[in-house]
Every structure is written in C-alpha cells, then in structure tokens.
Amino acid sequence: MKKNQPSSRRRLLQLGAALGGGLAARQESARAEESDRRLGKPLSAYGERSPFEKSGRSVRLTKTPEAGSSGTPLGDSYGILTPSALHYERHHSGVPNIDPARHRLVIHGMVERPLILTIEEIKRLPSVSRIYVVECGGNSGGEWGPKTGSDAQRSYGLASCSEWTGVPLSLLMAETGVRPGASWILAEGADACRMQRSIPLAKAIEDILLAYGQNGEPIRPEQGYPLRLIVPGWEGATHVKWLQRLKVTGQPHMTRDETARYSDLMPDGKARLFTFVMEAKSVVTFPSGGQKLNGAGLYEITGLAWSGRGRIERVEVTTDGGRSWRNAQLQEPRLRIAFTRFRLPWTWDGRQAVLASRATDESGYVQPSKQALIEVRGLNSGYHFNGIKLWKVQADGSVTNADA
Amino acid sequence: MPTHSVLFPVLLAAAGLWAQTPKYGVGRAPSPEEIRALGIIVAPDGTGLPEGSGTAIEGREVFSSRCAKCHGAKGEGGDAPALAGGQGTLNTPKPRKTVGSFWPYAPTLWDYIHRAMPFHEPGQLSHSQVYAVVAYILHLNGIAGEKQVMNAKTLPKVRMPNRNGFVADPRPDVGRIQK
Numbered sequence: 001m002k003k004n005q006p007s008s009r010r011r012l013l014q015l016g017a018a019l020g021g022g023l024a025a026r027q028e029s030a031r032a033e034e035s036d037r038r039l040g041k042p043l044s045a046y047g048e049r050s051p052f053e054k055s056g057r058s059v060r061l062t063k064t065p066e067a068g069s070s071g072t073p074l075g076d077s078y079g080i081l082t083p084s085a086l087h088y089e090r091h092h093s094g095v096p097n098i099d100p101a102r103h104r105l106v107i108h109g110m111v112e113r114p115l116i117l118t119i120e121e122i123k124r125l126p127s128v129s130r131i132y133v134v135e136c137g138g139n140s141g142g143e144w145g146p147k148t149g150s151d152a153q154r155s156y157g158l159a160s161c162s163e164w165t166g167v168p169l170s171l172l173m174a175e176t177g178v179r180p181g182a183s184w185i186l187a188e189g190a191d192a193c194r195m196q197r198s199i200p201l202a203k204a205i206e207d208i209l210l211a212y213g214q215n216g217e218p219i220r221p222e223q224g225y226p227l228r229l230i231v232p233g234w235e236g237a238t239h240v241k242w243l244q245r246l247k248v249t250g251q252p253h254m255t256r257d258e259t260a261r262y263s264d265l266m267p268d269g270k271a272r273l274f275t276f277v278m279e280a281k282s283v284v285t286f287p288s289g290g291q292k293l294n295g296a297g298l299y300e301i302t303g304l305a306w307s308g309r310g311r312i313e314r315v316e317v318t319t320d321g322g323r324s325w326r327n328a329q330l331q332e333p334r335l336r337i338a339f340t341r342f343r344l345p346w347t348w349d350g351r352q353a354v355l356a357s358r359a360t361d362e363s364g365y366v367q368p369s370k371q372a373l374i375e376v377r378g379l380n381s382g383y384h385f386n387g388i389k390l391w392k393v394q395a396d397g398s399v400t401n402a403d404a
Numbered sequence: 405m406p407t408h409s410v411l412f413p414v415l416l417a418a419a420g421l422w423a424q425t426p427k428y429g430v431g432r433a434p435s436p437e438e439i440r441a442l443g444i445i446v447a448p449d450g451t452g453l454p455e456g457s458g459t460a461i462e463g464r465e466v467f468s469s470r471c472a473k474c475h476g477a478k479g480e481g482g483d484a485p486a487l488a489g490g491q492g493t494l495n496t497p498k499p500r501k502t503v504g505s506f507w508p509y510a511p512t513l514w515d516y517i518h519r520a521m522p523f524h525e526p527g528q529l530s531h532s533q534v535y536a537v538v539a540y541i542l543h544l545n546g547i548a549g550e551k552q553v554m555n556a557k558t559l560p561k562v563r564m565p566n567r568n569g570f571v572a573d574p575r576p577d578v579g580r581i582q583k
Contacts, residue, residue, distance in 0.1 A: 116432060175427065270570065
C-alpha cells in the first residue's frame with residue numbers, strides 16, 4: 001500500500017503535465033492550422049501521388065535502355081496490388097506508342113475462320129476481370145551468383161500483381177475454330193522487334209486472357225497498351241504485349257526468345273526448353289534490404305508470396321537464419337496465381353538477426369533454398385530462380401542482403 | 405510437352421473449337437494482303453523463308469557497317485551480346501551462349517535478324533542483306549564457308565552445332581512436395 005502512494009502521486013503529476021502539455025499542443029496546432037489554411041489544389045482530371053512520395057522502378061541505364069528491365073519497389077508496397085505506374089518493365093525494343101483506333105489483332109494460321117479485330121470489337125465481347133501476378137522468367141536471375149541483390153526491388157522486383165480485364169482467348173478461338181493438327185499459338189507484339197513467343201494451344205484454351213484493362217483503366221503502354229496476353233502462372237515473356245497477331249500452328253516456332261533466351265542451361269550443357277511455370281516464391285518486404293529498424297522492440301514482419309501453380313497455402317518465417325520457422329498469418333483474399341500478403345509480429349531483441357520466408361502452394365510444392373536449387377541446376381541456368389531470400393538485420397537496425 | 409498433348413483433345417472439345425458456327429460473329433476475315441503486311445514468320449524448318457540470297461563475303465560489309473559497333477567486329481560482343489564463339493563451353497563453369505554455341509536452328513537466325521535487327525532500325529535490311537549477314541555470322545562461327553550461298557533452300561539444311569542441346573522441362577525438380 002505504502003509503496004503505491006508515491007507512485008500514484010507521480011502518476012497524478014504526470015497526468016497534470018500531460019494535460020498541460022496537451023493544451024499547449026492544441027493551441028500550437030490551432031495557430032498552425034490558421035497559417036496552413038490556404039486553398040488547396042483545385043480538381044484535376046488525372047490524379048498524381050503526393051510529392052512527398054518518391055518510390056519508383058529501378059531503372060538501370062545502359063547503351064540500349066530500350067532493351068532491359070526495371071523492378072517494382074516491393075519493399076515499399078502495401079497489400080497485394082501493384083500500382084500500374086510501378087508494375088515492372090521488361091522490353092526488348094522499347095515501348096511503342098500505339099493508337100488504339102488503328103491497332104488490329106489478326107488471328108490466322110491453322111484456323112477455320114481467320115479474323116481481324118479492332119480493339120473496339122474485342123471490347124464488345126463478354127469480359128472477365130482477374131487478379132494475377134506477372135513475373136519475368138529472369139526475375140532474381142542475379143541471385144544465382146555469389147553476390148545477391150541488395151534489396152527486394154533489385155532481387156525479386158520483376159514481379160507485379162494487377163487486376164487484368166479482358167476476353168478469355170478460348171472465346172475467340174471458338175470463333176475462329178481450329179484445324180486438325182493445330183497445337184501451338186505463335187503470339188507476336190507490335191513493338192519494334194516484333195517480340196514472338198510460342199504457347200501451347202491447350203494453355204490458350206485453358207485460361208489465357210486477351211487483356212485490355214489493368215487496375216480499372218486501360219493497360220499502361222509499358223504493360224502492353226492497348227492489348228496483351230495474360231498467361232496465368234507462366235513466365236512474363238509469354239504474356240506478349242502490344243499483341244498484334246496470333247498464328248495457330250502445328251509446332252513451336254523456336255524463336256530467339258524461347259531458345260537462345262529464356263531457356264535454362266544445366267551443368268551438363270543441355271538447356272531446358274519451355275520452362276513456362278513460375279514456381280512458388282516469397283520474399284520478406286519488411287524488414288528488407290535498404291530499410292532500417294528504429295531500435296529494439298515490436299515490428300511486423302511482412303512480405304509477399306505467390307505461385308504459378310495456384311494458391312499459397314502456407315508461408316513460414318524465420319528470424320534465426322533458418323534454425324526455426326513459424327507460420328505467418330496469410331492475409332485474405334488468397335487468390336490463385338496472385339500476390340498473397342503475409343504478416344508476423346516480431347519482437348526484435350536488438351541483436352543481429354537473419355530473416356527469411358518460405359512459401360508452400362496448393363500443389364504442396366515448398367519454396368527451396370538457394371543451395372537446393374544450385375545442387376540440381378548449377379550456377380548457369382540464369383532464369384527461374386525462386387529460392388529463399390535471406391535478409392540480415394544488423395545490430396544498428398540496418399538491413400542488408402545476408403551475403404553483404 | 406506430354407501433359408499438353410494429353411489434355412489437348414479434351415480441352416479442344418470442351419471449348420467447342422470444332423463447332424461449326426461462330427457464336428458472336430465479331431470481326432471479319434483478313435485479306436491475304438492484311439496478313440502479309442504483318443511481316444514474315446519463319447518456322448524452324450525454314451517454312452516462310454523468302455526469296456533472296458547472300459554469302460559471308462557480302463555479309464561482312466553489312467555487318468561492319470550496321471552491326472559491329474554493338475556486337476563487335478567479329479561478333480565477339482560489346483554493348484550487345486556476343487554472336488560468335490563459345491562452342492564447347494556450355495558445360496563449363498563459364499558458358500558462352502552465342503549463335504554458334506547455342507542456337508538450335510539456322511532459319512530462326514534469319515527470322516530474328518529480319519524482325520529485330522539492327523537494333524535502332526529493325527526491318528530496314530533487304531531480304532538478301534539478311535541472308536548475307538546470317539551467312540557471315542555462321543561463317544564467324546565456323547558453321548558455313550565464306551562463299552557458301554544462303555537462301556531459302558540452303559539455310560534450312562545448315563546443321564547448328566547445338567541442335568540437340570535442348571531438353572523438356574522436368575520441373576518440379578527441386579525441393580519437397582508436401583501434401
């Protein structure tokens with residue numbers, strides 16, 4: 001009892017101080033409000049983000065910047081959708097400037113009724129909207145080597161998630177019909193290099209979308225305006241942008257971008273062809289490389305997981321470099337072939353810690369370690385890296401890639 | 405693609421692709437001219453290769469004026485990928501993937517250069533210039549003689565060293581499957 005008295009008196013004193021302080025603060029803020037009460041900006045036709053926000057895609061300037069990639073700043077992301085302006089880029093010959101009124105899609109080859117369609121005609125057809133992740137086959141390619149990416153954007157950022165609106169390709173294939181022996185589709189873009197990829201007709205019929213909408217508005221030029229393929233769960237290069245033709249064929253065309261590129265070289269010198277599916281993958285986006293923790297205490301570890309084979313069933317998180325794993329909470333909705341946001345509260349003791357996440361998808365596939373991938377595929381396969389990403393939290397709170 | 409060939413007839417039937425009448429009747433039939441205007445598509449067996457021809461001797465000139473500044477005088481690479489060399493390196497710690505060491509089909513090379521190169525002015529080379537520059541790149545790789553004429557008949561017969569260097573996707577190949 002006795003012991004309580006001084007402490008309750010102290011509490012009273014503290015309360016008084018707080019009240020007094022609060023009053024002063026109120027007066028202060030009232031004055032500030034007055035001086036800030038200038039009129040804001042008027043209405044605007046197309047919104048801009050706050051000038052205080054600077055997060056952007058990672059653009060590396062080369063001699064030929066029209067052929068390259070820029071990553072989504074995953075470390076700055078909330079939720080599961082990627083703003084269209086921050087969707088990753090991968091172009092082989094720049095972003096074409098296409099007038100939709102003049103753009104046409106031609107479907108020909110082994111079809112009963114070849115078709116030429118305007119964008120306006122495509123938009124009249126029954127449409128669907130679906131949330132899908134798109135990931136470049138070369139995402140995390142740098143992770144195969146000894147020096148891994150320093151932040152989430154530069155290591156895992158060639159993956160983005162949008163709501164795509166368009167027409168199921170199966171619907172148009174039913175319009176054209178296919179001839180016996182047809183088994184592949186060659187998709188071609190209207191970019192300068194006429195990017196081409198071969199896709200099995202079975203996939204086209206299963207779930208490919210001819211998309212014209214992204215996150216509620218027309219697809220951005222960098223993402224394929226006015227028309228692109230969305231090939232759910234398959235490597236980004238198959239989702240041909242600026243789509244101008246589909247040629248139905250009886251064989252894959254072995255184009256440069258499906259043989260010389262986007263094929264995975266194994267240690268025996270053989271390269272895997274048509275490695276379409278992007279396997280389950282996840283990355284901790286907070287705390288992640290380049291970020292800083294402000295002293296020991298409570299934090300929420302969060303990150304993104306996805307799989308080209310379907311839904312994410314489980315994400316485990318380690319804070320001790322993989323010695324122990326805990327299940328993270330999976331944020332709903334958990335959609336097939338979309339980003340799934342995971343979270344786990346964590347009390348940091350202020351000492352060095354190594355963080356990572358490990359995803360399991362509905363097929364039962366568990367995201368492997370980098371070492372496990374290298375054991376099977378060697379160091380030179382280049383594409384389709386989906387290994388576990390380790391972040392090191394230093395005692396000063398700074399976060400780096402674990403091998404830094 | 406075994407799974408695809410198994411699924412294929414089922415899916416085709418399910419999607420009604422053999423149905424005789426179109427349901428929505430959108431669009432119209434393109435004219436042969438409208439299809440041609442989209443450009444040439446070359447299959448790996450050479451189907452689609454147009455008229456025209458060229459040799460490495462002719463190709464050297466085209467290459468040095470229109471390609472070398474990015475790919476190097478002898479296709480050794482620079483600001484752009486190497487196009488020559490690297491044979492025998494694919495199963496070593498430092499593989500060099502080039503046309504000579506890696507590309508499986510010669511007609512695909514004609515197709516790609518015709519569609520995509522030179523980088524800043526794709527589609528500007530004549531068909532014969534493309535045959536010539538293809539002949540030159542094959543020559544740089546020791547695959548064709550200097551005077552060997554490349555055209556729609558001869559190019560498909562060129563045997564690329566890495567023709568059998570590709571295998572099907574065996575994934576999932578790593579990690580545990582939990583169920």
